[in-house]
Amino acid sequence: MRGIGGCQSKVPEVSANCAISRTVWFNRGVKEEGRFLGAASAGELLHLLRDGVPRTRTELTSVTGLARSTVRLRLDALLDAGLVSEGGSETSTGGRPAGRFVFNARARIVLAAEVGATHATLAVTDLTSSPLVLRRIELDVADGPDVVLPVLIKTWKALLAEAGLDSVQVAGAGIGLPGPVEHSTGRPNNPPIMPGWDDYDVRGRIASEFGVPALVDNEVNLMALGEHTKCFPDAQHVIVVKVATGIGAGFISNxxxxxxxxxxxxxxxxxxxxxAGDVPCRCGNTGCLEAVASGSAIAAALRAKGIDAHTSTDVVALVRTGDLEAGQLVRWAGRTIGEVLATCVSMFNPSLIVVGGTLAMAGEMLLAGVREAIYRRSLPLATESLRIVPSQAGDDAGVLGAAAMVIQHVLSPSVVDRQLA
Structure with missing residues (x-):
């Protein structure tokens, strides 16, 4: 089944007698804030059920090692909160059929937004990050938070109304911004293209509007989270690169x-x-990768050759129409990005590199340059099983990641247990 952005949706297959053993469950535990917890609380039971596989009380008792009466109490609490629902019954072999319980992804909803330099993608999603409604709007992040954030709030409220949903169903809100963000506070930190945003309490502004937890992160981090959770859930070590007006990367480790x-x-x-020499960069330094290999840098190089190009989208359009100059510059940009990424490959040893952003829409021209440089500059051991692929979530990656960030927080075992208490 295809999901958002062409991603391949994956649902673990578990047999009726519950293929996850009690030993495996207790060995892996539930990892949260550096601690490994056993499967004891209702929140931890929900964590197990979030894989979407319906299970009976007997299976849950077997997996967790809890007493049947304890499992019943935990399930009752989750059922009362609407986080779990009864998902049908097993075929009876005599006597009363055993009911099966499944995670209810529609129990609450999440507000998500990815804000770029000149646009934003907003969505209302369920608790698996799947959008219920989605909208793309034009805006200028340089207008500042007092202009941009009210636009996001107004658009979210319009999406809620469009979907026939109420703000009381909102579990949390997540925003990705195109600059450095101190995630623990939700405040941008000297973002080069975001005048007026430095140290602004974005999280507090959104939380006060909706009365729910609000989380903020860099947009490329959220692209990485979106690609990982929705398209490459089995990849444990991933670099996601965005090449557009600027260049950034997000890292998935373990x-x-x-x-x-x-x-x-x-x-x-x-x-x-x-x-790169001493080419000035908007960050104040010279010779930065972004200053020579981003979409805006390539557009500037094309203008210097008398070719009309002002944005990454213009560059992609020229490549697609067969413009030789544009194609050569994009290939060169790919090689330059690949040379920097080769250092990351040596240091981080990923199994997967995902390349997204507007300039990646130029297709194999950019990817071929990236692959060429990485395979030339990195050791064979590091590249032996390395895949370098285009984005699968596309324009939706950041907003999917924003939703996933919120869901990871609000459905973490400790938060669920506090809410149930």
Whole structure:
């Protein structure tokens, strides 16, 4: 089954006698904030059921090792909260059929937004990040938070009305912004293309409007989270690269988003690029990758050759019509990005690199350059099983990641247990 953005939806297959053993469950536990928990609480039981596989009380008792009466109490609490529903019955072999219980993804809804330099994608999703309604709007992030955030709030409310939903059903809101964000506070930190946003309390503004938790992160981090959760859930070590007006990266390490000490991980665009010389960058430094290999940099190079190009979209259009100059510059940009990524491959050893953003819509021209440089510059051991692929979620990656970020928080075992208590 195809999901949003062409992603392949995957649902684990579990037999009627519950293929996940009690030993496996207790060995892996539930990882939360660096701790491994046993399957004891209602929140942890919900964590198990979130894979979408219906299970009977007997199966849940077997998997968790809890007493049947305890499982019944945990399920009753989740049923009362609407987080779990009865998903049908097993075929009876004599006596009363055993009821099966399944995660209710429509129990609550999530508000999600990815804000770019000149546009935003907003959605209302269920608790699996699947959009119920979605809208793309034009805006200018340089107008500042006092202009942009009210637009997001107004659009979310319009989407809720369009879907016939009520704000009381909202579990949380998530926003991706096109600049550095201190995730723990939700405040942008000296974003180069976002005047007026520095240290602005984005999280507090949204939380006060809807009365729910609000989370904020860099848009490329959320692209990485979106690609990982919806398209590549089995990949444990991933780099997701966005090449558009700017260049950034998000890292998935051991299956989790890696933000770094203060949320600054993945600032690929401001690494010094080979052969970039002293080309000035908007960050204030010179010779940055973004200054020579981004969509805006290529557009500027084309204008210098007398070709009408002003944006990444213009560059892609020229490549698609067979313009030789545009094609050569995009291929060169891919090689330059690949040379910087080769360092990341040596340091991080990913199994998957996903390339997205507007310029990636130029197709194999950009990807071929990236692959060429990485395979030339990296050790064979690091590239032996490395895949370098285009984005599968496309324009939806960031908004899917924003929803996933909120869901990971509001459905974490500790938060669920506090709410049930």
């Amino acid at each position: 299956g989790e988003l890696h933000r770094g000490a203060v949320g600054a991980a993945g600032d690929l665009g401001h690494i010094a690029a080979p052969h």
